[in-house]
Amino acid sequence: MTEYTSDEMMSVAAARALGDGMSCFVGIGLPSTAANLARRGHAPNLTLIYESGCLGAKPTRLPLSIGDGELADTADAVVSVPEVFNYWLQPGRIDVGFLGAAQLDKFGNINTTVIGPDYTDPRVRLPGAGGAPEIAASCREVFVVLRQSTRTFVEKVDFVTSFGHGTGKGDRERLGLPGAGPTLVVTDLGLLRPDPGTAELTLTELHPGVEVGQVVEATGWKLKVSGDLGVTPAPTEAELRILRDLKRASA
Amino acid sequence: MAELLSLKEAVARLVRDGDTVALEGFTHLIPVAAGHEIIRQRRTGLTLVRMTPDIVYDQLIGAGCASKLIFSWGGNPGVGSLHRFRDAVQHAWPVPLEIEEHSHAGMANRYVAGASGLPFAVLRGYTGTDLPSRTDTIKPITCPFTGERLAAVPALNPDVTIVHAQRADRSGTVQVWGITGVQKEAVLAAKRSLVTVEEIVDELEPRPGAIVLPSWAVTAVAEVPGGAKPSYAAGYYERDNDAYQAWDEIGRDRESFTRWLDELTGVKA
Numbered sequence: 181m182t183e184y185t186s187d188e189m190m191s192v193a194a195a196r197a198l199g200d201g202m203s204c205f206v207g208i209g210l211p212s213t214a215a216n217l218a219r220r221g222h223a224p225n226l227t228l229i230y231e232s233g234c235l236g237a238k239p240t241r242l243p244l245s246i247g248d249g250e251l252a253d254t255a256d257a258v259v260s261v262p263e264v265f266n267y268w269l270q271p272g273r274i275d276v277g278f279l280g281a282a283q284l285d286k287f288g289n290i291n292t293t294v295i296g297p298d299y300t301d302p303r304v305r306l307p308g309a310g311g312a313p314e315i316a317a318s319c320r321e322v323f324v325v326l327r328q329s330t331r332t333f334v335e336k337v338d339f340v341t342s343f344g345h346g347t348g349k350g351d352r353e354r355l356g357l358p359g360a361g362p363t364l365v366v367t368d369l370g371l372l373r374p375d376p377g378t379a380e381l382t383l384t385e386l387h388p389g390v391e392v393g394q395v396v397e398a399t400g401w402k403l404k405v406s407g408d409l410g411v412t413p414a415p416t417e418a419e420l421r422i423l424r425d426l427k428r429a430s431a
Numbered sequence: 432m433a434e435l436l437s438l439k440e441a442v443a444r445l446v447r448d449g450d451t452v453a454l455e456g457f458t459h460l461i462p463v464a465a466g467h468e469i470i471r472q473r474r475t476g477l478t479l480v481r482m483t484p485d486i487v488y489d490q491l492i493g494a495g496c497a498s499k500l501i502f503s504w505g506g507n508p509g510v511g512s513l514h515r516f517r518d519a520v521q522h523a524w525p526v527p528l529e530i531e532e533h534s535h536a537g538m539a540n541r542y543v544a545g546a547s548g549l550p551f552a553v554l555r556g557y558t559g560t561d562l563p564s565r566t567d568t569i570k571p572i573t574c575p576f577t578g579e580r581l582a583a584v585p586a587l588n589p590d591v592t593i594v595h596a597q598r599a600d601r602s603g604t605v606q607v608w609g610i611t612g613v614q615k616e617a618v619l620a621a622k623r624s625l626v627t628v629e630e631i632v633d634e635l636e637p638r639p640g641a642i643v644l645p646s647w648a649v650t651a652v653a654e655v656p657g658g659a660k661p662s663y664a665a666g667y668y669e670r671d672n673d674a675y676q677a678w679d680e681i682g683r684d685r686e687s688f689t690r691w692l693d694e695l696t697g698v699k700a
Contacts, residue, residue: 208509231535232458232610233610233611233612243509244510245458245670248670249609249669251610258640260611260612260615261482261535262613262616265535265536266543270555293532293561299561302520302521306512308506309504309532309533309560310483310503310504310535311534313557314534314535314555317555317558317559339561340559340561341562342560343560351559352559356580357558
């Protein structure tokens with residue numbers, strides 16, 4: 181059995197969530213790693229859409245930015261930024277929005293704007309919204325990938341940059357948001373899914389070798405654990421090979 | 432008809448203190464050389480507009496050119512934070528920086544409204560987020576036909592928009608291809624526009640997927656080979672990812688940034 185890191189486990193688990201033939205609006209960083217791993221592995225017909233206007237990008241290495249030349253050169257079509265948001269994202273044509281986050285709360289709301297209680301005098305100023313608010317609103321569902329710690333997994337985000345499930349079940353419907361919102365959160369420790377009754381993020385799978393207590397410790401709210409807790413299959417040799425090849429090609 | 436000018440003269444004539452200035456280019460074709468010329472000419476009090484302020488905006492902000500930033504994502508793509516931007520927002524260094532923040536969809540639509548000569552744009556956006564409570568330029572609007580609640584954002588009409596393109600002909604007609612971002616909308620939305628180009632050619636050969644900005648829609652064109660570096664120009668040069676990574680160190684503290692700035696502006700240490 182090949183050794184692997186918890187980050188590799190996270191990327192592999194995130195990639196597996198993407199089905200072949202789906203369309204995916206890809207955020208940069210961890211989501212892009214996972215989406216490219218999926219397309220090079222079990223989902224060769226996964227359509228990758230980047231907010232720079234690249235529809236159907238097929239990069240051979242991981243892009244550093246959402247607008248690397250490689251994405252445009254390999255895309256089925258390159259459209260303008262107004263077009264990618266207005267014609268492709270907004271009408272609900274895209275299956276999955278794949279996002280990262282600086283902070284995530286127990287209802288899957290995402291913060292990438294400011295850390296600290298005061299917006300006008302932030303403890304840390306983060307990059308901001310980018311495409312995420314509308315990706316989170318309009319894709320049929322949303323996957324989030326980020327490393328789990330009490331710093332990132334908080335009871336309530338300091339700023340709602342992208343709306344998840346608000347304060348619980350039914351908030352999205354009340355606001356008229358078209359997509360289902362976050363249905364899966366992939367971390368370096370396991371998988372979380374919204375509880376069908378309350379929409380609160382609940383631990384549903386552990387990665388191999390991870391204890392429930394570790395995940396509880398790394399969560400800034402009283403984490404609920406599914407009664408039917410599963411274990412993620414370890415990365416296969418093939419998955420690790422593809423992931424490492426992608427990383428090597430990008431280094 | 433667009434005038435063919437040197438970069439120095441174009442910036443001197445088009446960009447004035449206190450102007451609202453947009454430098455666009457979505458990762459690709461970022462008009463970095465023009466941004467540096469604005470720093471050299473020591474413009475101040477600018478309202479800078481850009482969907483994705485990255486390192487050239489970090490430099491403009493650190494140099495004290497800007498008093499306000501209108502944007503949707505401010506970071507060093509794939510690397511991390513913009514330290515000069517953070518320092519300005521968190522500590523008002525070197526001058527206070529007011530911010531007006533949107534999402535990409537909101538910014539793109541604001542340029543579309545500006546280019547269309549409309550007062551505002553409408554989109555299905557911002558719903559449930561904290562952005563409307565912090566940004567005055569996001570308002571709810573009800574569709575008069577369906578009753579759907581949507582977001583309205585006002586048009587962006589910069590005093591000057593600056594973009595970089597691959598080439599122009601001698602009449603100043605501009606051809607740009609690859610990722611074209613919001614460049615066309617940003618140019619058409621602006622009162623004045625400057626396009627820096629990799630080269631000026633006798634005749635523009637057609638290119639698949641290229642857009643054309645007719646000479647009469649552009650104020651000035653300046654030939655600036657390499658003018659988008661360290662971003663890239665499809666067909667000319669690739670993105671210098673190392674330079675983006677190196678900026679993280681330079682921009683991180685005020686001293687190393689100031690050394691960089693002195694070198695750019697020719698100030699002897």
